[in-house]
Amino acid sequence: MNNIFEKGKVLNLTTSVDYSEGGIVSKQIIKSNPGNITLFSFAKGQGLTEHTAPFDAMVQVLDGVAEIKIGGEPFILKQGETIIMPANISHALHAIENFKMLLTMIRG
Template sequence: MNKLFEKGAILNMAEMIEYSTGGVISKQVLKNDAGNITLFSFDKGQGLSEHTAPFDAMVEILDGEAEISIDGKPLVLIAGQSVIMPAGIPHALYASKQFKMLLTMIKG
């Protein structure tokens, strides 16, 4: 386990990842048989193309603004907002502005 994400310590996720000019950064917070939690930062203009996941996944926006499409329906989320992306349904993410997010995927 990365000491950055020490268990039993207070964590400020938005401060635990930086932006990369022209890039996307991901840092795994936790991973086990039940699922995983991953921290991401997206620079303006970056994103993830449409794909599906085998399990429901929750995205929480920590900073900035994200454009998320779920089954072709566009959503704009800002810091403090979350959305659950259903398993097996196509979704995509795009950074019209920089944003940071926490992705939680629970298997089951």
């Protein structure tokens, strides 16, 4: 992941990442010791398998629809919605349609 975002410039996150047919694209916006902010796009049907993370992570949906499971409980999220995935609880993601999100993870 390369940081290609200029500081002090207006960003349109929704148009800052393209879809890749049948794939997943990620672009790191900020990477630092306290945490990371990463922009993702998922083609319909793509996702992230169930896993855990040692820190809370917030997903902000920028485009499309996805199912996010947290501790086995499914949530359907669409553009404009946000969910916080708690630390050390399993979670997974599946793009119901083409889907873009901003992932913010803060360590601590």
